[in-house]
Amino acid sequence: MTARARVKIKDVATLAGVSTATVSRALSAPDSVGPATRKKVMEAVKATGYRINSAARDLRQRRARSLLILAPNLSNTFFSRIFAAVQEEASSVGLTVQISDSRIGRDRLLSLGYDGRADGIVLLDGGLDPEVVNGWRLPLIQLSEWNDAYDAPRLGIDNHAAAGLAVDHLVGLGHRSILHVNGPEENVLAITRRQGFLDAASRNGAEATVFPGDFTLESGAEAARRWAGLDNRPTGVFCASDECALGFVSECIRLGCDVPGDVSVVGFDDIDFADRFVPSLTTIHQPRLEMGRAAVKQVVAMMQGTPKAETDATGTPPERIEATLVERASTGPAPA
Amino acid sequence: MTARARVKIKDVATLAGVSTATVSRALSAPDSVGPATRKKVMEAVKATGYRINSAARDLRQRRARSLLILAPNLSNTFFSRIFAAVQEEASSVGLTVQISDSRIGRDRLLSLGYDGRADGIVLLDGGLDPEVVNGWRLPLIQLSEWNDAYDAPRLGIDNHAAAGLAVDHLVGLGHRSILHVNGPEENVLAITRRQGFLDAASRNGAEATVFPGDFTLESGAEAARRWAGLDNRPTGVFCASDECALGFVSECIRLGCDVPGDVSVVGFDDIDFADRFVPSLTTIHQPRLEMGRAAVKQVVAMMQGTPKAETDATGTPPERIEATLVERASTGPAPA
DNA sequence: GAATCACGTGTAATCGATTTCACAAGGTGC
DNA sequence: GCACCTTGTGAAATCGATTACACGTGATTC
Incomplete structure (x- = not known):
């Protein structure tokens, strides 16, 4: 409560009549000091309103009790729930969270993982320079x-298989010609989903078409206009992201087509609006909460020294988290 | 590139044949060392791959070059764009960003603003214990x-007036009976918007009704069901948030009502989906990018020592950022 | 030519914690 | 009663930077 100068451990020590070493121990390992001393220290702490200075502790302990999250676009709605999960889990084990757009300058980026402010990184971007990423020793x-050139374990759903779920669902409803609205060319997720789409279509003997896209609402709308102009319109559509799917559906409705009457649309991610949109969106559900939590748990495990041999083996199979298809109102039987 | 132990300033100094003081100066104030020395130092830095240890610098300089953002719910789509703006602006002035849910435990929260890890705070939550907030000396x-009990400047739109814009718009379209779906009871934004709604309705001589809500999609849907059960349904609806409005509209459509044919709906915030929803949502636009940027600029100014007298004057009028009404497809003339 | 100044640099103190090491006091075992 | 733990504590080194201060050199001024 004292509004004077910052109180440091020395002040607490003086007030309690002990040494700073004892105060430090009383706070970080209470069992290592005598009960009477502990009590005196705690009282002095309370009386002075002492709060530790992290910089000093970080310096001495050579760690920051902090995690860094990097994502290519902080305003992306898909990420926000992951941020929340990561922050929650991190906070529960006493770690603070630093966040940054991963598309800041190369040098700034390098520094982030290198300046000792974070002691673990959760990376949501597979498009960074591998040299930068592998340069961090965290x-x-x-x-x-993910990115195969990064020398780090990965965590996520099986995107190839998930795309298959979407195709199987559409085929199961009788759709024989299916369109895929792709994500950005160079994006691993997009590439994998696209391949999963093609493989599943071929496995099911369905006709497959692919339109370019970039995960955004606009690209979905654009694809819808292009789709509307086709002679033989595919009756099933699998979009590489929910935003794209929502854009596609909106534009269809605007163009006077009925969803799912004229065309069935499947998205990917299950973002928050997916089930509130009209029609609600059939999509691939990614358990983002679970993903965020699992990621933190794994980084923390690595921080606590999982044997190096295990963590930096490039061949480590990615940890898999189950994705499922959620059937909603944007898909229905193929029109006759 | 050397993969050995972390290199420190001492190593650079040795390699360059100068003292650590000179290295430090060469890096932070290049003009203060001779050109030849500067060159030697820079080369040594490059050769060793030296990166500063922030903990050491933070400790010595008693600042962290870091901003803390606190929000009541990190996965809220309204905030994500603000985060992005804050991060971008902060990064551009060399600050890193720490993020946390503001609804973590009181003690953890206190520590966040107190442990020297951040030297400025952007607070997006008006519902915290004022004692905690005012306890931070940052x-x-x-x-x-905002919260009147917080002893800190504020930044934002004029919510009272913005609600008026919504009402005026609906009245202008001929709606005489208007429903407001409120936000959480104790939330300042909700309270202010509600008051703005009531004042504007009374000023316009329109009939006003208020339903409870909590900003969420679900509460909007719930309100729609309740609205549908009314004998004399208001024809205009003003929701305290876009999510709420989207929930309301979705549910209306589900119930077979036409928007805006049977009922016109106005939202608040202009989140990313607002213009993609079908029907696209008429709403109050909050310039979140600008808000985030302005907030950082102001905190930075305070960090650089705007005279205390100015910054902690409780009477400082809140900085105002202009909100506008964006007319889209969810509102139309009142049915005859 | 003495006094003064500007400039570049090094020495050492400093930031505020943690942790190693040493040691005192009291308890055990034989 | 001696050797040997165990426990609790303090003194001082340490983490890795920044910076106050002092000093040497050469230029400027009168």
């Missing part, structure tokens, strides 16, 4: 997106 | 939400 986990 | 700005 426990790091790739979440959702 | 430049702090209230963004979007």
Whole structure:
């Protein structure tokens, strides 16, 4: 409550009549000091309103009790729930969270993982320069997106198989010609989903078409206009993201087509609006809460020294988290 | 590139044949060392791959070059764009960003603003214990939400007036009976918007009704069901948030009502989906990018020592950022 | 030519914690 | 009653930077 100068451990020590070493121990390992001393210290702490100075502790302990989250676009709605999960889990084990757009300058980026402010990284971007990523000597986990050139474990759903779920669902409803609205060309997720789409279509003997896209609402709308102009319109559509799917559906409705009467649309991610949109969106559900939590748990495990041999083996199979298809109102039987 | 132990300033100094003081100066104030020395140092830095240890620098300089953002719910789509703006602006002035849910435990929260890890706070939550907030002795700005008990400047739109815009718009379209779906009882934004709604309705001589809500999609849907059960349904609806409005509209459509044919709906915030929803949502636009940027600029100014007298004057009028009404497809003339 | 100044640099103190090491006091075992 | 733990504590080194202060050099001023 004292509004004077910052109180430091020395002040607490003086007030309690002990040494700073004892105060430090009383706070970080209460069992290592005598009960009477502990009580005196705690009282002095309370009386002075002492709060530790993290910089000093971080310096001495050479760690920051902090995690860094990097994502290519902080305003992306898909990420926000992951941020929340990561922050929650991190906070529960006493770690603070630093967040940054991963598309800041190369040098700034390098510094982030190098300045000792974080002691673990959750990376949601597979598009960074591998040299930068591998240059960091910090426990790091790739979440959702990945890059084979990164020398770090990954965590996420099986995107190839998930795309298959979408195709199987559409085929099961009788759709024989299916369109895929792709994500950005160079994005691993997009590439994997696209391949999963093609493989599943071929496995099911369905006709497959692919339109370019970039995960955004606009690209979905654009694809819808292009789709509307086709002679033989595919009756089933699998979009590489929910935003794209929502854009597609909106534009269809605007163009006077009925969803799912004229065309069935499946999205990917199950973002918050997916079930509130009209029609609600059939989509691939990614358990983002679970993903965020698992990522933190794994980074923390690495921080606590999982044997190096295990963590930096490039061949480590990615940890898999189950994705499921949620059937909603944007898909229905193929029109006759 | 050397993969050996972390290199420190001493190593650079040795390699360059100068003292650590000179290295430090060469890096932080290049003009203060001779050109030849500077060159030697820079080369040594490059050769060793030296990166500063922030903990050491933070300790010595008693600052962290870091901003803390606090929001009541990190996965809220309204905030994500603000986060992005804050991060971008902060990064551009060399600050890193720490993020946390503001509804973590009181003690953890206190520590966040007290442990020297941040030297400025952007607070997006008006519902915290004022004792905690005022206990922090850090430049702090209230963004979007505010609390009169916080002893800190605020930044945001004029919510009272903005609600008026919504009402005026509906009245202008001929609606005489208007429903407001409120936000959480104790939330300042909700309270202010509600009051703005009531005042504007009375000023316009329109009939006003208020339903409870909590900003969520579900509460909007719930309100729609309740609205549908009324004998004399208001024809205009003003929701305290876009999510709520989207929930309301979705549910209306589900119930077979036409928007805006049977009922016109106005939202608040202009989140990303607002213009993609079908029908696209008429809403109050909050310039979140601008808000985030302005907040950072102001905190930074405070950090650099705007005279105390100015920054902690409780009577400082809140900085105002202009909100506008965006007319889209969810509102139309009142049915005859 | 003495006094003064500007400039570049090094030495050492400093930031505020943690942790190693040493040691005193009291308890055990034989 | 001696050797040997165990426990609790303090003194001082340490983490890795920044910076106050002092000093040497050469230029400027009168």
